[in-house]
Amino acid sequence: MGAQSQEPEPVTLLAPDERRPGPPTPGMARSEAFATDGMWSGLVRTEPGMVSGWHHHGDYQTVIYVLSGAMRIDFGPDGAESVTAGPGDFIRVPPAVVHRESNPSAEPAEAVIVRAGTGPSTFNVETPPPA
16 A cells, blocks of 8 residues: 555675675775675685774674684774684674774684674774773
8 A cells, every 4th residue: 555566686696706895994805795775794804913903884883703713803992902703703893883803813814794884884093092
């Protein structure tokens, strides 16, 4: 009654060689799989010992699933808090939380990233908020 039915969108497959470079942050190699008005998804690869620049993801909340290696997230005032995840672990980063990522393991790390929100998905900043 009043609402017209629309044809559903088809299921989409994206092969690894079809991913595009994702939003840049120093020290990280992101590849974008899908980006829509309310979601961003992709893969991040970090080399052993790498430490990224400080950044946040605006209005997006982020879920990270670690596939290999390790991922440490520093956050909070002066970057004094952290969590470290390994293969099979999930990490959730709330919107606008300034953080940096590092790989404390001896092997390359890979993680799947899915973000839900709107607007630009990455903002690089100089430092974390002060204590």
